[in-house]
Amino acid sequence: MSGPSLETASALASRYEAVVIGAGPAGLTAAARLAEGGASTLLLDENPAPGGQIYRSIEAAGAGDLRRLGPDYAHGRAVAERFRASGAAYAPRATVWDVGPATGPVAGGAADRASTSNRLVSLTLGGAGRAIEAGHVILATGAIERPMPFPGWTLPGVMTAGAAQIALKTAGLVPTGRVIVAGCGPLLYLLTSQLLDAGAEIAAVLDTTPRGNWLRAAPHAPGFLASAYMGKGLKLLRTVRTRTRVIGGVTALATEGTGALRAVRYGTGSGKGALEADLLLVHQGVVPNANFSNAIGCAHHFDEAQRAFVPDLDDWFASSLDGVSIPGDGGGIAGAAAAEVSGEIAALGALRRLGRLGEAPAMEAALPLRRRWKSLQRGRAFLDRLYAPSPAFLAPPDDDTIVCRCEEVRAGAVREAIGLGVAGPNQLKTFLRCGMGPCQGRFCAGTVTEMIAAGRGESPAAVGTYRLRAPVKPVRLSELASFPETPEAVLAVTGSHSTDRIEPLSTGDMQ
């Protein structure tokens, strides 16, 4: 069994053979496999309990919760149990903000492998900062919802569908009043049916799936028909359609209300409408949460089908940086079942690299997993094309739409800068402060890239995305004050040697 959760930075060892970041299906499985393989392993996660977003609160879920959220959610129990039984150390509520190359002699015991290069993982835990050595790092940072900008998306009463699902899973919160769900993608219908089952009143689903997507997806239908998604997906669509009103072909959205949502206006090819609403839940798919891999220097490429930047990975899910692997949705969206399999493959690759597993046994163990991973990809190509977001919600046409929620930069200002010939996302950031707030561009990077691409008639791949730097999460000076290498770390983060101030700093302001 894993011991009690580690709650303070001083409770951590100075070195682990493997450090895993993120406790979703990929991270939990990778950590379990590494510990089972004999490697000293630490799992760091931002949340108070294992599960990530998909298996949120899985250990605390009662029979009713498991029934309501379905067997795919309930499977998370087994994933968490395997991790708990593996002997890996576990530090919840830890914020990791950098993974850099380690310098100097490696502290540690007999488990050291001289042949492996080491990484330095910087984090805060229990209010104190710490840097620990890792022989190998597994980044399992998962997915985030793709931003869906439209006029008034910052109004209280507008949330992501994922946020409503988290509130349901963690606190059993069910929306009351008139709820409208808008956007596209499988999660939209899954959430709608979960909320209906929980007794919510869904006034309408505004489906923004572009009509032409069906044609583009059709050539990939055979793969989809043979996949596990098919039966589940059709059943969901049917359930939702019989229980609420679905308005398809929605091409424009806007909110009304001062201080709080009052109504949602929408447009379709054939007209306009407005619906009174207390809560609007939006969603247009998920993208890899690549801020971390971007900030530490992993190479990325633009994936046309997923319409997002994804890290370059080899067939062990190892990134371009030696000693850093990225399984799960953080390495490319493939879903929870595939994340579990890729976590296992990444762990095998790490054990092999750490000298814990020979080449032949690693290959042999990976073979059936690779086959399973491939079979889980079946149907993806169809879904990616069917649920490709509409251009109007990737590069918002209305100048008044906020692009950067943190710094309140609007589409009009972004378009003006593009018209003036801004060199790319990084220069735009300097000009407009777009992406410089505390979220570090997580909610505007995609939109900015799409807007520049649309403005210039180039591909997003050619435009690129923000270049990020550690720390990837805001760090407080008081947390750094407890750091062993205080002067350098403080200088690196704040540009000043002083450690006596305790004002929190938002990292975005320092880039």
Added chain:
Amino acid sequence: MFRRLREAAPALRFRFDGEPLTGVPGDTIAAALLASGRLALRKSVVGGEPRAPYCMMGVCFECLVEVDGVANRQACLTPLTDGMEVRSQSGARTIRPAAGQEP
């Protein structure tokens, strides 16, 4: 706004801008506030517009609040504990670095 699927005793007491509210063990601050009908937790930095939790998973930073005197805590990641003093934040002063720190 939101109701609870299950009524869970025992309640945790906390205050939001001085007003006494309750939550249940396992709640984050953001969940307890949503369950209490409090949506807007802060005013935006530039325009002073009200903002509410948006992602509930630590990504958007719309849920920044002051907790027991410490500013800029993410309400959606911070577990609620009994007796917490939570305050809404407004605008630039609390979120920007102190004067002279801007590079």
